[in-house]
Amino acid sequence: MCVRPAPELSFTVEADGQMEILATTVDGxxxxxxxxxxxAMWIALRQHDGDTxxxxRSLAGVWGLEPVNVRADLxxxxxxxxDAGLVYDEPCMAHP
Known part of the structure; x- marks a missing residue:
């Protein structure tokens, strides 16, 4: 499964790396x-089309950590x- 952003999603990233994501959901x-x-996790997910x-693996390479540990944290x-309603799961599409 791949992680997809919820519809009507917007986000801002500050110069210090802080990020705020907003999504319109049925609950507000x-x-x-x-x-x-x-x-960094959000950017990596978007770069890899939601493939966790x-x-x-990409983050582990950059951070010099074991991929299994990074995946658990991710x-x-x-x-x-x-749980916050900001992402949902969808089957990953095969890339040619």
Missing amino acids: TARFSSGPVGT AAAA EIWVNEMR
């Missing part, structure tokens, strides 16, 4: 804030975003 506006690590495994973070 969902808001999620994160620091530079969460911002690929995003974790999955926790994605679960928090899912």
Whole structure:
């Protein structure tokens, strides 16, 4: 499964790496804030079309960490975003 942003999503990133994501949901506006690590995870997810495994491998290479550890942290973070209504799961599309 791949992680997709909720419809009507917007985000801002400050110079210090702080990010705020807003989404319009059936319950109103969902808001999620994160620091530079969460911002990097968000960017990696978008760069890898929502593929958490690929995003974790990419971040692990940049951060010099084990991919399995980065993936565990990424999955926790994605679960928090899912609970906030900011992302949803969808089958990954095969790339030619």
